[in-house]
Amino acid sequence: MKYLIIVLFFIPLLSFGQNPNSKLPSVFLEELTWTEVQEALDKGIKTIIIPTGGTEQNGPHMVLGKHNFRVKFLAEKIANQLGDALVAPTLSYVPEGEINDPNSHMAFAGTIHLPEEYFIKVLEYAARSFKKHGFTDIVLVGDSGPNQNGMKVISEQLNQEWQASNTRVHFISKFILSSQSPENRPLIDSLIKKGIPQEAFGMNKDKLHADIYDASLLLAVNPNLVRIDKMKKLGNDPEENRKLGISGDPRKASAKIGKKFIKIRIQTSVNQILTLKKENR
Secondary structure: OHHHHHHHHHHHHHHHHHOHHHHOOOOEHHHOOHHHHHHHHHOOOOEEEEEEOOOOOEOOOEOOOHHHHHHHHHHHHHHHHHOOEEEOOOEOOEOOOOOOOOOOHHHOOOOOEOOHHHHHHHHHHHHHHHHHHOOOEEEEEEOOHHHHHHHHHHHHHHHHHOOOOOOEEEEOOOOOOOOOOOOOHHHHHHHHHOOOOHHHHOOOOOOOEOOHHHHHHHHHHOHHHEOHHHHHOOOOOHHHHHHOOOEOOOOOOOHHHHHHHHHHHHHHHHHHHHHHHHHOO
């Protein structure tokens, strides 16, 4: 019994040694004091994740902040798995089409559009701030499609400018995986075999939005953000659904499906981050 107690005593110490951020009150920057952030930097936590979400319509069955809730949830999981990372406040003002474009999300009440040039500037000065304080790996993850180009642009610009330093900006292109991505296809195929129509996953190559994939991810994060009753009452007329801001069919969405997709996204993102930390230098 004496030896067993000794072994158990050392297990958490080994764990803390591998994951410096496990000693912090939170991995979220906004939930820390400045002295806690400085102590984290001094102990080797030099990675900061900047999550970008969005505020847009998601049909009558999902809340406007879908991207924000998902990206914050996933960023925390990624930071914990990396073990040496903090998470910056989520950027919820992002490109959403055009103010006067009736075909974009701006045609629906509640959507907020920030032109890409300003979106890029916000990312730039967030990155410059983190470099100033001593972070050496600035990771950009975005849960919305229109965010991707701006993150890619600013990462390339700053990495070119900062070549002589040890600081790098990493754009994680594999954070956002479509239902048709190679990483997701094995799971999609297994779900189709279990009876979910292949059309629900966009096998017709339609650009999906507020569909089964989208809704399942949010259900896994927080089921209170999905109006289940409204989702179940949706019809299968594509034109009528488009008028509601939906492309695809969310009616068979579930948290169980969403958790499987989330697991894939987290591991794929962590793998790319670890790769870029080496390749970008």
